[in-house]
Amino acid sequence: MAKIIPFKAVRPTRDKVSLVASRSYQTYTQAEREARLDYNPFSFLHIVNPGYKYDREISGIERYKLVKNRYLEFKEDNIFVQDQTNCFYVYKIVNREGQVFNGIVAAASAEDYENNVIRKHEDTIVHREHVFKDYLKTVGFNAEPVLLTYPDNSTIQNLISNIQQQRAEFEFTTTYRDTHYLWMIDNQDTINIIQEEFKNMPTVYIADGHHRSASSYLLYKDLKENSTNHNGSETYNYFMSYLIPESELQIHEFNRVVKDLNGLTKEEFLIQLDAIYRIENRGIMPYKPSKKHHFSMYLDGEFYSLYLRKSLYDFKTSLDALDTQILYKTILQPILGIDDLRNDSRITYINGKKDIVNLKSCIDNGEFAVGFGMIPVDIEDMKQIADDGLKMPPKSTFIEPKIRSGVTIYEF
Structure with a gap:
């Protein structure tokens, strides 16, 4: 009531x-x-x-x-x-x-x-x-x-x-x-x-x-x-x-941009990503994902599509299925070394109402090294996480x- x-x-x-x-x-x-x-x-x-x-x-x-x-x-x-x-x-x-x-x-x-x-x-x-x-x-x-x-x-x-x-x-x-x-x-x-x-x-x-x-x-x-x-x-x-x-x-998404590759070269970074994502180089044309568990990435002047290898990822809770949580658990934390999404100065968030070109510009001007785009959180997913008593990562939604x-x- x-x-x-x-x-x-x-x-x-x-x-x-x-x-x-x-x-x-x-x-x-x-x-x-x-x-x-x-x-x-x-x-x-x-x-x-x-x-x-x-x-x-x-x-x-x-x-x-x-x-x-x-x-x-x-x-x-x-x-x-x-x-x-x-x-x-x-x-x-x-x-x-x-x-x-x-x-x-x-x-x-x-x-x-x-x-x-x-x-x-x-x-x-x-x-x-x-x-x-x-x-x-x-x-x-x-x-x-x-x-x-x-x-x-x-x-x-x-x-x-x-x-x-x-x-x-x-x-x-x-x-x-x-x-x-x-x-x-x-x-x-x-x-x-x-x-x-x-x-x-x-x-x-x-x-x-x-x-x-x-x-x-x-x-x-x-x-x-x-x-x-x-x-x-x-x-x-x-x-x-x-x-x-x-x-x-x-509900709009928040895209992520990160200042460096945590000491990795571009090639080393891509190899680590390959362990859990199928990667396709999309070239210089802006690319946005269209499905859950798919991400876009902009790195060194080129766009990539990242498709999660679901057999290698454990979906235990409603939170585990959330794209912002997947990105954190598979890339931001283990590869890029970002533990604190709220306070780490190496990561910045761009609300999804801004064009994907805005993310590209942040990388091209040298302020950031890599950017990730995703689709918005679904209202039913947001409610399910709340019903389960779980909490989304910071900047999961721009509402x-x-x-x-x-x-x-x-x-x-």
């Missing part, structure tokens, strides 16, 4: 939402951030980067307190206004490629996270979990929802379609050329129907936002343990989520949609 509840979102006013909404802070280059901070006084980046006002870097608890101050200033200036009633929010994104995402912004249950009703497929870094938990505890709000996915449901889909016949509360297009729409659901009967449909779902899955959900869970535990009047209805029992049907989730920060805000 998945539990979601409506909440009173803090939102930008209709006339300023396009100016407030921002991508995640880390996705901007320094030049992009500075341009927005210099010329857009309403950007949400002013809240999450409060040190810009004082022309210096600020970190830790001092930064968290200033983030809260900037946020309160946005509320005092009526840039942000809180809804008077609890609502679900239908959120639609049409991206620059014409892909459409329709979902519901709601508060998901921290207890569901604890009880594995909300399932995970990625490992998290404990330090990052606690840092963001402390951040949330200080600032008192969350402005970027966790992306959850659920099995397609005709009742929910019909409700969303009907609501979208009305005028949207928000409609704005970003400089990234994505168009965003938001509708409010404040009708209690409709809210009840949506909640009942989710109660009939035994599980939902985290698609993107594992650290945010883990940190929200830690905050829930912290505040619950230190409350003398805990009753389960407090806002900290939930965290903001964007729930979309599985059929609309877009869309990417919702903007500051459009709906959840206060604790």
